Amino acid sequence: METLYLFLSLWVLQVHSMALTGPVLTRYRPCELGVIHFDKITDLLWRGEIDLEYYHELVDVEIEIGFEKQISLRGVSHNSTVVIKNKSRDFIFKPKGVHKKYFIFITTNGNTTHEVPIVSKFRLNEMELCNDYVKASQSIDSLNVTKPNDRDYRHYCGRRALDHGELTSMRTDSKSGDWPWHVAILIRTPNTNLANYQCGGNIISSTAILTAGHCMFLEGKLVETKRVIIEAGISNLRHMNESGRQNLLAERVILHPGYSTEHATSDLAIVVVNKLRYSEYVQPICIWGPVYDKTTLFGKRAVVTGFGTTEQNVLSDTLRSTDTLIQNDTVCIAHVPKLYSKLLNEFTFCAGFGPSSDINPRNGDSGGGLVIPTMQPDHIVSWFLRGILSKCGILPGEKFCDPKLYVVYTDVAPHYGWIYHHAGLRYINNIQS
Template structure:
């Protein structure tokens, strides 16, 4: 089997645990848009990217990481583990620097250095088999936010879709086969697991697990040595979400110490680890936003009603919900998905599909909730489409349903199909 170069990705769909929903994933300075090929980032482009340095035997950069809260950094397990073991390196051996742009510049007031209070490596990580390549680093003191230091968002649902473009960030090897001093970024497409494996059976068939995905071009624009632990991000409605953590790529045939520029990069799917992250970081996170704590008592609650007794068109379902004093169901968060799944499990018929309130009638490709007239994903960024959806396969698939293949993932269908529906009330 070919040697693999670790440099991790973790994909995602999470709770924004470590920071207020209002504050994560936002740049604090105006920056230019990125292009497809790798280029130098500007200071403040990615204020959540972190440099991990080892102190011994010589202080030097080893990996990247992503700040997701005032004391929480997510990286790959192999970056912070003792080689050949599953256990974390001693905390005194590592430090992190935040707000950093030039790798070789010394720590400063705008690029401070933090010691660690703990390192949490996933208990099932396996360096030889690339499994569960994820770890958390907890800083000894809370990180101070500023113009060049901000947390990224953790998604509450999967943001991985074939051919969607994400942005990778790091100080990894450039085309000159050396670590970059300037933080660099590149836009790369996400590819299906099947495409990834078929591109290099020897390298990926046994290494890309169900908790991983692949991304990149095969033309030299990709993650490489030194990018390990850094993130793949997507901008969803103005907020940057950590979708993946760079895990590994294939080595060059002529030099096993360098990555291959003609192979994809493998990433760990962050969405698969949201429970683990929450379990291991709850005590270090403040879920409440200061400006909203006093309003907690006014938080709205939803109740869903599954109607299995009649099959109707989308517009008929909309009217029938209104006739009962309710509205056709909207789904704007992971909590909503859990509530609607619970309502389905308690109904007389647990087998879908059912209409929800999503439609792009009159505005192709721009789905809104007809019940509230707000764009799907508005404010929260929450989407839960099936991986190959929406696809408008019939040319007139303008309404959203859930449950066709079990679960509560969304897909688009023609609005004149007759089927059951789900209403909601908002308390």
């Protein structure tokens, strides 16, 4: 991978990628709904968050949640009235007043600390949003929405098989299919069958991978297209027999015309392949745009994934993921003015938990995506690609990205037109060709 040094006062900036550190975060999202999810707080305690931000029309709220097994209610927000039914399997919550978010705290009654409070039913007022029928309909086959007379293949983007969508573990090893749009980009050594891991990338269509522009360079020179290899559907770089693995050779590399080694503004490239087969392990991510407002990102949680170096500073064979926090530019600039003031503008943004945290990308996965779960009209989450990992900060005398510094991403939204033009996409709402 090309290494770029920018000497900014005493700070050194390198083109590197990421590692993922911190305690495991287990999140359960029933039916992949955007309105409710549960986070594991301790071995037995789960916190449920009900987000009504998208339901502005509600005047009164009644929330019904049914669980497969008996659970114990430990607390509820907003002085809600609670009705318990069916031997502590069904709960009706009637909050006082209408608020954007509600919280419930529950414990499982099983004998294992790994037991998940599986939801069998979720009803918001008169809308039953999750049940066994909804779950059964969320199959991989259902993502193919091609109609008999369609000339083009049409497919939902940003969605996963329910087995991988409902339950997600972050800050730990991922399973194949957890992040089915993430690929590994390898560079083959000339005149050999050997290839080295280079960067991460993101499936945006059956023939296009979006990555960072600098990932296509070695020692300052653009890599020959025939040396670029895409490995999709994998969670481990070493396991050659993973059932979802697809290996493809690049047919063309399209470098963004505004690419610059010094800035993150247009640090983008599209690798064209022929062609990916969508499966449980290989799915496309949605692209954010064309309308966007960068300021609406500030304070949002997002997810980043990659095969980057671990906290021991060794390259991970296994795909890992972590949550991150998108920051206001002013936060990052105030932290290291001479570093971030040169990198942040209307085409870039920064993310991370700041100097008090060790949960952040580090070396190993430039080109990986920052993705945001977004609720759609059918109440289910679709994942949208908003940023491409471009640059991280490194302390003087060090060679690894410092997890206490913020990471800079190229914002894909301003480049929506360029991406679509070169990726062969035709979108209708959340449907992709």
